Amino acid sequence: MTDAVRDGLARFLSERWNKRVSIPWLSVTSAGARRLNVLFDADDGATKHELVVTAIPNANIELTPIVLEAVTIRTAEAAGVPVAHVVLDSDDTRYLGGGFFITRRVGGETVPRRVLRLVEKCKHGAAIATKLGAALAKLHAIPNERIPPHLARPENGDPAATSLLRLQEQVAGLLQPAPVVALGMRWLAARKPSPPTRPVLIHGDARNGNLIVSENGLEALLDWEGSSVGDPMADLAWPCVRTWRFGEDANEVGGFASLAPLVKGYESAGGVFDAERFHWWKVLGTLRWAIGLAGQAKAHIDGSVPNIVMAASGRRVGELEYDLLCLLRPR
Amino acid sequence: MQDRPTAHELLDTLGRFLEDELMPTLDGPAAYRTRVAANLVHILEREEALGDAQLRRERELLCGLLGVDAASLPKASLRDQVLDLNARVGDAIAAGRIDHVQAWQPLMEIARAKLAIIRPGYDDYDARGELP
Numbered sequence: 198m199t200d201a202v203r204d205g206l207a208r209f210l211s212e213r214w215n216k217r218v219s220i221p222w223l224s225v226t227s228a229g230a231r232r233l234n235v236l237f238d239a240d241d242g243a244t245k246h247e248l249v250v251t252a253i254p255n256a257n258i259e260l261t262p263i264v265l266e267a268v269t270i271r272t273a274e275a276a277g278v279p280v281a282h283v284v285l286d287s288d289d290t291r292y293l294g295g296g297f298f299i300t301r302r303v304g305g306e307t308v309p310r311r312v313l314r315l316v317e318k319c320k321h322g323a324a325i326a327t328k329l330g331a332a333l334a335k336l337h338a339i340p341n342e343r344i345p346p347h348l349a350r351p352e353n354g355d356p357a358a359t360s361l362l363r364l365q366e367q368v369a370g371l372l373q374p375a376p377v378v379a380l381g382m383r384w385l386a387a388r389k390p391s392p393p394t395r396p397v398l399i400h401g402d403a404r405n406g407n408l409i410v411s412e413n414g415l416e417a418l419l420d421w422e423g424s425s426v427g428d429p430m431a432d433l434a435w436p437c438v439r440t441w442r443f444g445e446d447a448n449e450v451g452g453f454a455s456l457a458p459l460v461k462g463y464e465s466a467g468g469v470f471d472a473e474r475f476h477w478w479k480v481l482g483t484l485r486w487a488i489g490l491a492g493q494a495k496a497h498i499d500g501s502v503p504n505i506v507m508a509a510s511g512r513r514v515g516e517l518e519y520d521l522l523c524l525l526r527p528r
Numbered sequence: 529m530q531d532r533p534t535a536h537e538l539l540d541t542l543g544r545f546l547e548d549e550l551m552p553t554l555d556g557p558a559a560y561r562t563r564v565a566a567n568l569v570h571i572l573e574r575e576e577a578l579g580d581a582q583l584r585r586e587r588e589l590l591c592g593l594l595g596v597d598a599a600s601l602p603k604a605s606l607r608d609q610v611l612d613l614n615a616r617v618g619d620a621i622a623a624g625r626i627d628h629v630q631a632w633q634p635l636m637e638i639a640r641a642k643l644a645i646i647r648p649g650y651d652d653y654d655a656r657g658e659l660p
Contacts, residue, residue, distance in 0.1 A: 374615035515642035523655035
């Protein structure tokens with residue numbers, strides 16, 4: 198596979214840059230069924246460019262054209278959000294089998310536990326959270342007319358109702374009854390927040406694991422695949438779900454900081470934090486992830502994605518049920 | 529009767545083999561999956577030791593929520609009885625027949641019991657500081 202990728206990238210860049218380009222080094226960081234991430238160097242004879250390509254390896258499974266993700270990234274970058282700058286993109290399937298985009302390679306860690314080790318060494322967790330808060334505020338401030346038209350919009354401008362409806366469908370597909378999930382769904386329905394003043398462009402998955410962190414702090418937000426138009430508090434709450442703390446539970450934001458610096462960064466960049474709404478979306482995110490893990494186990498059991506990691510996910514649902522109950526503790 | 533090692537002893541052996549012998553020879557995705565496999569073996573060990581007692585306690589707690597007597601349940605395996613009770617409690621919660629405060633404590637006890645098998649120690653943290 199790496200030979201085909203190397204060849205495809207060399208051909209593409211040679212044509213685009215109109216000079217002979219070779220790929221002296223590449224490293225596949227993730228090769229899921231759906232997406233391929235490859236770090237590589239491109240040598241054009243004069244300069245060595247440090248780049249990353251994100252590709253859909255097969256055009257037939259490209260549900261949403263990946264080049265639209267590049268549009269979202271450019272929109273975020275123009276608003277001052279730290280991202281990996283998109284250098285080139287293409288929907289031509291002759292190079293890598295499907296659409297792709299190429300970004301600059303940003304130095305730093307993305308693997309969550311490595312991020313946490315770096316934070317422990319550099320003691321810059323609060324600064325990272327503040328910068329993340331500011332980045333999300335800038336993203337959420339993007340005016341309607343500049344939000345890419347391809348992004349999913351909530352029904353009737355109501356992200357909470359739209360998310361609840363989608364969850365209800367997923368709950369119906371669970372393999373076994375789950376009273377804790379029923380309790381969570383009822384709680385969420387009873388406390389559904391009103392639609393936000395303005396549904397905004399949200400990243401959707403700005404958790405530890407999709408952040409590039411260096412010794413200097415937060416360098417970029419990665420993986421814009423799940424972007425949509427939604428409630429800004431959903432974007433702040435998801436990175437605070439306990440799963441993304443990787444054992445550093447007392448540090449609510451991704452295991453590296455408390456909530457205060459995230460809020461401080463958000464408000465300092467013009468965002469308006471709403472604690473009740475934030476909590477509601479954190480409950481929803483926790484419940485959604487419980488169902489997501491149950492869904493992974495189901496995909497293993499029904500044979501559609503049989504593997505041991507998916508099987509093990511089924512035995513993680515209990516962790517999320519416990520987290521959910523903690524968040525729903527009666528007062 | 530099967531000869532020794534018992535099932536419990538075999539699971540222990542299997543876990544040690546995966547962790548101490550196999551894992552050090554692997555890296556990348558194979559090492560990760562082997563760690564996942566070893567963890568599943570440990571889950572099975574704990575389930576073997578604690579599972580039945582937990583199911584009986586879960587049956588008692590769910591019966592309590594529904595206001596029924598465990599002795600009056602249709603004859604079935606313990607697991608099937610608990611599965612059915614979970615469905616009934618889930619429906620009752622969804623319909624508002626069991627309220628939040630009433631359900632929370634028993635469901636929390638059940639959740640903690642599940643953690644004792646799947647992830648001991650996970651409930652040391654209780655998120656009290658996060659509540660608005």
